Amino acid sequence: MTTDLKDTAAGEPLPARPLLAVDDLHVRFDVRGQDVRAVNGLSYTLAEAETVAILGESGSGKSVAAQAVMGILDTPPARVTGGSVRLRGEELLGLPERRRRQYRGDHVAMVFQDALSALNPVFTVGDQIREMYQVHRGMRRRAATAKAVELMERVHIPSAARRLGDYPHQFSGGMRQRIMIAMALALEPDVLIADEPTTALDVTVQAQIMRLLAGLQEELRMGMVLITHDLGVVAGVADRIVVMYAGSVAEQAPARELYARPAHPYTRGLLASVPRLDRRGAPLVPIRGTPPDPAALPPGCPFHPRCPRAEAVCAVVRPAPVAVAPGHDAACHFAEEVHRAGDG
Ligand SMILES: Nc1ncnc2c1ncn2[C@@H]1O[C@H](COP(=O)(O)OP(=O)(O)O)[C@@H](O)[C@H]1O
Ligand code: SF4
Ligand SMILES: [Mg+2]
Numbered sequence: 001m002t003t004d005l006k007d008t009a010a011g012e013p014l015p016a017r018p019l020l021a022v023d024d025l026h027v028r029f030d031v032r033g034q035d036v037r038a039v040n041g042l043s044y045t046l047a048e049a050e051t052v053a054i055l056g057e058s059g060s061g062k063s064v065a066a067q068a069v070m071g072i073l074d075t076p077p078a079r080v081t082g083g084s085v086r087l088r089g090e091e092l093l094g095l096p097e098r099r100r101r102q103y104r105g106d107h108v109a110m111v112f113q114d115a116l117s118a119l120n121p122v123f124t125v126g127d128q129i130r131e132m133y134q135v136h137r138g139m140r141r142r143a144a145t146a147k148a149v150e151l152m153e154r155v156h157i158p159s160a161a162r163r164l165g166d167y168p169h170q171f172s173g174g175m176r177q178r179i180m181i182a183m184a185l186a187l188e189p190d191v192l193i194a195d196e197p198t199t200a201l202d203v204t205v206q207a208q209i210m211r212l213l214a215g216l217q218e219e220l221r222m223g224m225v226l227i228t229h230d231l232g233v234v235a236g237v238a239d240r241i242v243v244m245y246a247g248s249v250a251e252q253a254p255a256r257e258l259y260a261r262p263a264h265p266y267t268r269g270l271l272a273s274v275p276r277l278d279r280r281g282a283p284l285v286p287i288r289g290t291p292p293d294p295a296a297l298p299p300g301c302p303f304h305p306r307c308p309r310a311e312a313v314c315a316v317v318r319p320a321p322v323a324v325a326p327g328h329d330a331a332c333h334f335a336e337e338v339h340r341a342g343d344g
Contacts, residue, residue, distance in 0.1 A: 040247030056244030126164030263339035
């Protein structure tokens, strides 16, 4: 679907400068003297017009990391203690709040799980969409209204012009999610971060919203970071998948490659625990145990207490990412072996 490689004169592919680069990001919370390590050395990149899915169980640090990228973490209690977030090469961490605000909306926008709490209940949706254009683009009310109608039509809200005067609670869950997507896209950001955008919706509406997002991403050529705990949501949408575990990357690979040849025992566990069309009839095996407490991460590999492949070294030495194929790496001491074993 997309490429992040450019051909050099010599014909050797060189990685293009990524649109978004998160490098060794660390976020901690001080909770009553406890040091909660929510994000623990997260690194990933996003290319122009690419969709990267960030997949991980609840509590793995997906939302905290996204909020750090957006610059909307509450500090305190959160603290970004290390790493870098660059957009087209410019470092965002440590920018003064005024500059940071310009980036939000204009360059990086976010869609949340729960539109009802993200939208303001006391203003009509028309007011809220118009405000984006009035504040960020200095438009007059009439022009902003025209843009708001256009945007609501773009996300397929029936009778858009008439519904501008309605309040968020007057829309269904799916329609509210469309409105939040519309607001995020208003200023045509380079990067859209969608944090579990369909989790609160029923299955049919989930599929509609995913199709809408995928279509808009393609049309606007945005980079999209799609955060989910649900492997089913990313299938067919993501170009690449980043599997997060305990605040860092367990494995990342092009989507098809990750499904076909996972190189990390955690990813294998995830794949074995969900029904798959291509493996009808295969027994579902849940991953044993529970994710680690970020206030008490185990030494060595964070997955070792649950890992069926673990050996003595795993409890002592934290594995570094190992490249097993182009664009495919896994943080496991035995990544190459697991990768060779293929699927299942
Ligand atoms: N406000 C907070 N105060 C203390 N700890 C928090 C707070 N928010 C998140 N955390 C910690 O960060 C971890 C990761 O949270 P989060 O990023 O929301 O997980 P995910 O989105 O992957 O489900 C949580 O398990 C929790 O321990
Ligand atoms: S490093 Fe060891 S414990 Fe961690 S995933 Fe690999 S085999 Fe399992
Ligand atoms: Mg979350």
